[in-house]
Amino acid sequence: xxxxxxxxxxxxxxxxxxxxxxxxxxxSGVWLSSLTFRRPEVYMVAAESGAxxxxxxxxxxxxxxDYEGRILFNGTDxxxxxxxxxxxxxxxxxxxxxxxxxxxxxLTAMDNVLLKNRLTDRFTAAEIRAMFDRxxxxxxxxxxxxxxxxxxxxxxAIIRSLCQPFSFILxxxxxxxxxxxNNRAAAMLITEVAASQQxxxxxxxxxxxxxxxxxxxxxx
Amino acid sequence: MxxxxxxxxxxxxxxxxxxxxxxxxxxxxxxGLAIVITxxxxxxxxxxxxxxxxxxxSSDYLVISKRVEGMGSxxxxxxxxxxRADIDSIQSQPWCRRVGSFTSSRYNVQASVEMQxxxxxxxxxxxxxxxxxxxxxxxxxxxxxxxxxxxxxxxxKDYLALYNFGFAATRGLPQVSESMIKMVPLAVSISGNGRQxxxxxxxxxxxxxxxxxxxxxxxxxxxxxxxxxxxxDDPSRLIxxxxxxxxxAITSFIERHDWETAGDKLNSGRASYFLTLVTSVVIAVGAVxxxxxxxxxxxxxxxxxxxxxxxxxxxxxxGYTPAAVAVCYYRxxxxxxxxxxxxxxxxxxxxxxxxxxxxxxxxxxxxxPWMALFVGAAIIILVxxxxxxxxxxxxxxxxx
Numbered sequence: 001x002x003x004x005x006x007x008x009x010x011x012x013x014x015x016x017x018x019x020x021x022x023x024x025x026x027x028s029g030v031w032l033s034s035l036t037f038r039r040p041e042v043y044m045v046a047a048e049s050g051a052x053x054x055x056x057x058x059x060x061x062x063x064x065x066d067y068e069g070r071i072l073f074n075g076t077d078x079x080x081x082x083x084x085x086x087x088x089x090x091x092x093x094x095x096x097x098x099x100x101x102x103x104x105x106x107l108t109a110m111d112n113v114l115l116k117n118r119l120t121d122r123f124t125a126a127e128i129r130a131m132f133d134r135x136x137x138x139x140x141x142x143x144x145x146x147x148x149x150x151x152x153x154x155x156x157a158i159i160r161s162l163c164q165p166f167s168f169i170l171x172x173x174x175x176x177x178x179x180x181x182n183n184r185a186a187a188m189l190i191t192e193v194a195a196s197q198q199x200x201x202x203x204x205x206x207x208x209x210x211x212x213x214x215x216x217x218x219x220x
Numbered sequence: 221m222x223x224x225x226x227x228x229x230x231x232x233x234x235x236x237x238x239x240x241x242x243x244x245x246x247x248x249x250x251x252g253l254a255i256v257i258t259x260x261x262x263x264x265x266x267x268x269x270x271x272x273x274x275x276x277x278s279s280d281y282l283v284i285s286k287r288v289e290g291m292g293s294x295x296x297x298x299x300x301x302x303x304r305a306d307i308d309s310i311q312s313q314p315w316c317r318r319v320g321s322f323t324s325s326r327y328n329v330q331a332s333v334e335m336q337x338x339x340x341x342x343x344x345x346x347x348x349x350x351x352x353x354x355x356x357x358x359x360x361x362x363x364x365x366x367x368x369x370x371x372x373x374x375x376x377k378d379y380l381a382l383y384n385f386g387f388a389a390t391r392g393l394p395q396v397s398e399s400m401i402k403m404v405p406l407a408v409s410i411s412g413n414g415r416q417x418x419x420x421x422x423x424x425x426x427x428x429x430x431x432x433x434x435x436x437x438x439x440x441x442x443x444x445x446x447x448x449x450x451x452x453d454d455p456s457r458l459i460x461x462x463x464x465x466x467x468x469a470i471t472s473f474i475e476r477h478d479w480e481t482a483g484d485k486l487n488s489g490r491a492s493y494f495l496t497l498v499t500s501v502v503i504a505v506g507a508v509x510x511x512x513x514x515x516x517x518x519x520x521x522x523x524x525x526x527x528x529x530x531x532x533x534x535x536x537x538x539g540y541t542p543a544a545v546a547v548c549y550y551r552x553x554x555x556x557x558x559x560x561x562x563x564x565x566x567x568x569x570x571x572x573x574x575x576x577x578x579x580x581x582x583x584x585x586x587x588x589p590w591m592a593l594f595v596g597a598a599i600i601i602l603v604x605x606x607x608x609x610x611x612x613x614x615x616x617x618x619x620x
Binding site for chain 2: 107
């Protein structure tokens with residue numbers, strides 16, 4: 001399934017219910033507003049810590065539904081999608097890089113990526129190795145992910161999130177632990193993979209944004 | 221999904237499996253299941269041995285007669301027949317399925333046989349019971365009154381023993397086997413009511429439960445019609461089909477009326493009743509152990525999935541379906557349960573070999589183990605199904 005639009009209609013995390021009138025909510029470009037993410041635009045959502053970036057990604061990704069309002073994929077309300085439908089969407093239409101990465105520390109860096117890639121058969125082993133190479137972690141493929149630095153884990157998680165076909169990729173603070181050079185390398189890789197399938201990128205950041213060009217800026 | 225990625229998932233999910241819990245479950249369920257199927261097999265083997273004793277009449281029948289006592293009957297003062305009221309009172313007992321009457325011959329029977337050139341002739345009698353009390357009819361157990369031919373006879377095994385070990389031995393006559401005697405043609409002369417008829421007869425079977433010389437009911441009715449000069453008496457013996465021959469209520473009922481049962485039927489019935497009871501207790505104990513083991517496994521699975529909840533959730537974020545995750549656990553319980561079943565079946569087959577030697581020595585054949593194996597497989601399939609349903613429910617819950 002290809003997702004062309006993700007619409008927000010008056011969406012507000014339930015935890016913010018009582019702060020409806022606060023400036024933090026009323027000045028938000030996302031909460032309580034009508035907003036449409038369109039493929040293949042690139043969006044950068046900047047926010048302070050605690051403004052609900054991770055909630056935003058979780059709501060779109062379907063693993064949380066503690067919000068008011070409606071979120072629609074191609075005009076269909078996503079509330080009430082079955083487990084199996086979500087599983088299919090996560091394999092074919094939506095990619096996510098969670099802020100906490102959710103890397104399995106007991107598996108090697110390569111196995112973490114293969115865990116996803118074998119589900120989707122998106123890339124060949126050589127292509128995956130090339131991506132490790134581009135993000136400068138090719139020496140770490142067979143090291144248990146738990147033994148990698150946070151920055152290295154972040155790069156493994158980026159590669160893993162790319163290993164599927166997608167219409168939208170949600171990147172929750174993808175480069176918070178990367179230096180400028182790796183940030184640029186990651187941004188180039190992500191942009192390339194997204195562009196190859198006319199996919200949209202939605203990235204969040206608190207301070208260290210992904211080095212993207214030509215993006216639509218939103219603030220939470 | 222390729223085998224290798226399942227492999228990665230399995231490497232991930234097996235981490236929190238507690239070998240102690242799984243082995244504990246496997247041992248407990250193995251013991252329980254082994255007890256259950258061994259008991260089932262033992263029961264079947266032993267009862268199979270009993271039932272081959274007499275295929276014609278099952279062990280669920282009792283033959284009841286009134287006690288002949290003192291001099292009263294000599295003078296005709298006390299009837300040794302069962303009245304309609306007696307039969308009705310037996311019929312109304314909860315342990316009674318149905319009652320049939322023995323019909324006696326009310327005519328003279330003279331039987332003769334030629335053996336090695338020596339003729340023997342004796343007065344005798346016939347009795348009959350309704351055909352529905354026979355489990356299996358021996359070959360030739362038919363008589364057509366419209367075309368009277370050979371009379372089929374079922375003889376008590378005791379009579380053959382009397383002849384072989386009592387009569388033949390002292391008179392220098394040859395001893396005969398069952399199969400031999402079935403081939404000997406008999407000549408029967410029936411007379412009464414001013415008529416007489418010569419008829420061929422043949423022994424078609426032996427019974428240790430019917431202590432009489434039995435002929436088909438159709439022959440008896442035909443012959444009584446033609447040759448009887450006296451009206452029918454009350455039956456002197458009854459055959460009763462009971463629910464369980466060892467039921468103590470039967471013994472006390474029969475003792476209260478001061479009646480008798482033929483042979484040691486009540487005792488062997490009591491033994492079978494006792495065997496059933498003991499087997500039931502043993503099976504129940506095995507079943508309880510199995511049920512407890514089942515709960516150990518359920519608890520273990522529950523803990524395992526609870527501990528792996530986070531990982532399962534993360535797999536969900538990668539797009540894994542609950543089924544793809546659950547299949548790892550399905551394989552685990554299926555493998556453990558198959559091992560348990562194989563072990564229990566092995567124990568049963570070995571134990572069976574031990575007792576089959578003593579049963580063979582008693583002349584009884586053992587029954588096939590398929591029934592017990594089927595019971596064991598059914599239990600394991602049931603347990604595995606429950607396990608799988610639980611895993612399915614828990615993994616889906618971890619996804620939600």
